[in-house]
Amino acid sequence: MEEVAQPVERPADPSRERDVRLARRAREGDLDAFNQLVEIHQNHLLALSTRLTGDVEAAHDAVQEAFIRAYRNLGAFHGDSFRAWLIRIAINTSTDILRVRKRRPSEPYPEREDEPWEPRDTASPDPEREAIRRAQSRALSAALGELTDDQRAAIVLYDVEGFDYPEIARLTGVSLGTVKSRIHRGRLALRALLEDSMELFRD
Amino acid sequence: MNIDEDRRDATGTGGGSEGHAAHDAELIARFVGGDATGRDEARARDLVASCPECAVLAADLVAIARATADLPEVPRHRDFRITPQQAAELHRAGFPSRLRRVLSGGSDRPFVPWQRLAGATAAIGIVMALVTSPVGLAALSPGHATLSAPGAAPALTSQGGTVGGAPEHVSGAGASPAAAAAARAAASAAPATVSVGSSGPTPSGVPAASPAGPLAQAPVAGSATSGPVAAATEGPGASMGAAGAGSTGTAPDTSGTSAGPSAGAVGPASAGAPEGGQFGSSIARARGPGSPFGPWEAWLVVAAAGGVGFLALHLAARRAA
Structure with a gap:
C-alpha cells in the first residue's frame, strides 16, 4: 500500500483572548458578557457532554449545570483558556451524571432510531x-x-x-x-x- | 508494567513475525497517532508496508479518528443563557456556597457528620473569639463602652480619684496636691482615650482604685490601693472610669478628698492595667483570681481554638473529597 496513514491534524483555537476579555467583564458583573460566552461554547459543550454521557437529556443537564457552576465560580478562572476551564467543568458535571446513572440505571442506551444527535434534516445535495x-x-x-x-x-x-x-x-x-x-x-x-x-x- | 506488556494486554499479541496476529496493533495505533518515534516508528512503517492487514488497520484507525472528529452537532433544545433572575438567585446563594466551597476544599459533596462537628467547633471558636475581642467586650459591657486607641496609655481621670497613665497615679484621700497635679498633668498628656459612660453612685474618694483582679491593679501613689474599694469599680459605669461628665483626662478636681457619691471610680482599664485595657477587665471579671491566663492570652486561646476547628474542617473535607 503506497499511502501511509498520516496523523490527524487538529485546528488551533484562535479565540482565547476574546474569551478571557468576556470572562473578565462577566466577573465584573456583566451578565451579557457571560451569556456571550454561553452562546459561543454551548454547542460544542453539548456535543462533548453528549459524547461523554451517551444521552442527550443527561448532556443537557450536565451543560446547564456546567454553566451555572462556571457563573458561580467566575472568580476562580485565572487561566488563559476559558474554553479549557469550561470543558473541565463540563467533564466534571458529565462524570457526576454518569456516576449517578450507573448507581441508578434507568434506561439502557437510547434508542438508536431516535438518536437525537443525528444531523438536522437539511436538504442534502x-x-x-x-x-x-x-x-x-x-x-x-x-x-x-x-x-x-x-x-x-x-x-x-x-x-x-x-x-x-x-x-x-x-x-x-x-x-x-x-x-x-x-x-x-x-x-x-x-x-x-x-x-x-x-x-x-x-x- | 512496561510498555511491551501494555501492548500485549491491549492487543493480545506480542512482537513477532508469525503473521498479523503477532503484530503489535498498539504500535500501529501509536504510529497513526504520531506518537511512534525512532525505532518504533521504523518498525511501524515496516509493518504497514509489509503486512496488508496492518495497513488496513492503520487506515481504519485514521478513518475512525476522522469520523469521530466529524460527528455531527447535537441539536440543542435548551437555552443555557443565564437570565437576570437566575443571576440574582445565584448571587444570593453566592456567599454561603462560596464559604461552603472554601470549607469543603472545593468539593460540592455534602458534609459527613464528623465534619459537621468540626464545623460546629470552628463556629464556636469564631464566635468566642469575636465575643472576647475588644469590640465585642465593649458592646457587651453593661452601661458603658470605652474604646482606647491602640497604644493609648490607660489614663482616665475622674472626680474624686484620678489614675493617670503615667507611672505616678494619684488617688484617694491623702493624695497630696502635688501628686494630684502630677496626675492631672499625666492624665491630660495621655493619648486619646474615648470614654462614654456614666458614673453611678459609686463611692469614690476612697483611697485607691482597685478593680477586681490583679491585672487591673493600679499602682497608686498615696494611700491604700486595694481593699473594699474594689467593689466600687464594679458598678455600672464605674469601671471604665469616666465619671461625671465623662471626661477624658481632664478631671476638674483630683483632690480625691471629696468622698461624694458623684465621684467616679477608677475602672480597670483606667487603672493602669498594662495589658488588654478595658477588655482585660471583663476577662478579669470573668475569670477566677487564680487563672493562669491573662486577657490577651485567653483571647488568643479562643481564637486558636477557632482556627484549629476551621483547619480541621477544611482538612477533613479535602480528605473526604
Missing part, C-alpha cells in the same frame, strides 16, 4: 452520502458508548475537541503517557467494536 454519514454517526456513537469512561473522554477531547496531549492530561488529571495510551487503546477498541460496519468508514 447527496442523499446517499448523507445516509452513509448518518449510519456512520449511529455506529460510532454506539461504539463510543461501549468504551470505558476514561477512553471515551480521552478520544472525545482529542479527536472532537482538538486538545493536545498535555491539555488533556491537565484536564483529566492523568499523565501524558496515560492519555496517549487511552487514546490509542480506545481507537483500537472502537475499531474492534465497529468491525462489522467498518465498510461505512472506508472510502
Whole structure:
C-alpha cells in the first residue's frame, strides 16, 4: 500500500483572548458578557457532554449545570483558556451524571432510531452520502458508548475537541503517557467494536 | 508494567513475525497517532508496508479518528443563557456556597457528620473569639463602652480619684496636691482615650482604685490601693472610669478628698492595667483570681481554638473529597 496513514491534524483555537476579555467583564458583573460566552461554547459543550454521557437529556443537564457552576465560580478562572476551564467543568458535571446513572440505571442506551444527535434534516445535495454519514454517526456513537469512561473522554477531547496531549492530561488529571495510551487503546477498541460496519468508514 | 506488556494486554499479541496476529496493533495505533518515534516508528512503517492487514488497520484507525472528529452537532433544545433572575438567585446563594466551597476544599459533596462537628467547633471558636475581642467586650459591657486607641496609655481621670497613665497615679484621700497635679498633668498628656459612660453612685474618694483582679491593679501613689474599694469599680459605669461628665483626662478636681457619691471610680482599664485595657477587665471579671491566663492570652486561646476547628474542617473535607 503506497499511502501511509498520516496523523490527524487538529485546528488551533484562535479565540482565547476574546474569551478571557468576556470572562473578565462577566466577573465584573456583566451578565451579557457571560451569556456571550454561553452562546459561543454551548454547542460544542453539548456535543462533548453528549459524547461523554451517551444521552442527550443527561448532556443537557450536565451543560446547564456546567454553566451555572462556571457563573458561580467566575472568580476562580485565572487561566488563559476559558474554553479549557469550561470543558473541565463540563467533564466534571458529565462524570457526576454518569456516576449517578450507573448507581441508578434507568434506561439502557437510547434508542438508536431516535438518536437525537443525528444531523438536522437539511436538504442534502447527496442523499446517499448523507445516509452513509448518518449510519456512520449511529455506529460510532454506539461504539463510543461501549468504551470505558476514561477512553471515551480521552478520544472525545482529542479527536472532537482538538486538545493536545498535555491539555488533556491537565484536564483529566492523568499523565501524558496515560492519555496517549487511552487514546490509542480506545481507537483500537472502537475499531474492534465497529468491525462489522467498518465498510461505512472506508472510502 | 512496561510498555511491551501494555501492548500485549491491549492487543493480545506480542512482537513477532508469525503473521498479523503477532503484530503489535498498539504500535500501529501509536504510529497513526504520531506518537511512534525512532525505532518504533521504523518498525511501524515496516509493518504497514509489509503486512496488508496492518495497513488496513492503520487506515481504519485514521478513518475512525476522522469520523469521530466529524460527528455531527447535537441539536440543542435548551437555552443555557443565564437570565437576570437566575443571576440574582445565584448571587444570593453566592456567599454561603462560596464559604461552603472554601470549607469543603472545593468539593460540592455534602458534609459527613464528623465534619459537621468540626464545623460546629470552628463556629464556636469564631464566635468566642469575636465575643472576647475588644469590640465585642465593649458592646457587651453593661452601661458603658470605652474604646482606647491602640497604644493609648490607660489614663482616665475622674472626680474624686484620678489614675493617670503615667507611672505616678494619684488617688484617694491623702493624695497630696502635688501628686494630684502630677496626675492631672499625666492624665491630660495621655493619648486619646474615648470614654462614654456614666458614673453611678459609686463611692469614690476612697483611697485607691482597685478593680477586681490583679491585672487591673493600679499602682497608686498615696494611700491604700486595694481593699473594699474594689467593689466600687464594679458598678455600672464605674469601671471604665469616666465619671461625671465623662471626661477624658481632664478631671476638674483630683483632690480625691471629696468622698461624694458623684465621684467616679477608677475602672480597670483606667487603672493602669498594662495589658488588654478595658477588655482585660471583663476577662478579669470573668475569670477566677487564680487563672493562669491573662486577657490577651485567653483571647488568643479562643481564637486558636477557632482556627484549629476551621483547619480541621477544611482538612477533613479535602480528605473526604
